[in-house]
Amino acid sequence: MAQIIDGESIAADIRREVTAEVAALSSAHSIVPGLAVLIVGSSKDSRTYADMKCNACADVGIRSVLVDLPEDTSEAALVAEVHRLNADPAVHGIFVQLPLPKHINDQKILNEIRVEKDVEGFHPLNIGKLAMKGREPLFIPxxxxxxxxxxxxxxxxxxxxxxxxxxxxxxxxxxxxxxxxxxxxxxxxxxxxxxxxxxxxxxxxxxxxxxxxxxxxxxxxxxxxxxxxxxxxxxxxxxxxxxxxxxxxPMMVAMLLKNTVDAVKQGQGICKDAK
Incomplete structure (x- = not known):
């Protein structure tokens, strides 16, 4: 019989590590990592997943900002909202809950996120560096x-x-x-x-x-x-x-939290391995 790899248990370990790093950033640098969770429309599943990520942030001490936009939000308006979050120094990572409404191009929106805040790892620069030998992306998907x-x-x-x-x-x-x-x-x-x-x-x-x-x-x-x-x-x-x-x-959520903390460290020039 196969040995079961317990994702819940491993994710819990990573969350404990992230909690310690968040506390250290607050103590040593007076910084609280911030994650913006962007949702468009009234899909019950999307709302559940977005709330789950916000709750996970609260559990480890990350400040979450839920940006909840109506179904008929235009692509241009959503791009403007992403640009606003890009410019907000208290937001270190941006997560877009997919899928977006059919009239909005998912990839266009993801491409508008500043690479330094691309904690999902979907920006073309991150994907491109991941594919290149000898280059390291800021974030891995x-x-x-x-x-x-x-x-x-x-x-x-x-x-x-x-x-x-x-x-x-x-x-x-x-x-x-x-x-x-x-x-x-x-x-x-x-x-x-x-x-x-x-x-x-x-x-x-x-x-x-x-x-x-x-x-x-x-x-x-x-x-x-x-x-x-x-x-x-x-x-x-x-x-x-x-x-x-x-x-x-649960591991995907844990890695999102970890990447948000790493975004703060990269922005402050702190070694990723530093506590």
């Missing part, structure tokens, strides 16, 4: 960083391992046989396809580490969540496995 932390703190070494990432863009138009070949050879599998229980036990190399990023609702019970991995099957084959819920989800 939270989900990618969450996956790496889950592996590292879960006891899985990535050095010399073959990894496969199963995502929407890789699945479309790709022969299933080729996809299965890649997965069956992989020591590490990251599942992010958005398809409930898609990854089956016989797809997985025995002993592989499987990180399930999917969060899918069950048709007959929308309140019940499952991942992209068939947990019952894969747990019998994999060496390490994250559950849903309680795996990647």
């Amino acid at each position: 939270c989900i990618a960083e969450a996956c790496m932390e889950l592996l590292s703190r879960g006891g899985v070494s990535v050095r010399g391992k073959l990894a496969a990432v199963v995502g929407r863009s890789n699945i479309v138009g790709l022969p299933v046989s080729l996809l299965l070949l890649k997965i069956r050879q992989a020591d590490i599998v990251i599942a992010a396809a958005g398809q409930p229980m898609m990854i089956k036990g016989d797809w997985i190399k025995p002993g592989a580490a499987v990180i399930d990023v999917g969060t899918d609702s069950v048709d007959d019970d929308p309140a019940e969540l499952v991942g992209d991995v068939d947990f019952a099957e894969v747990s019998k084959v994999a060496g390490f496995l994250t559950p849903v819920p309680g795996g990647a989800g």
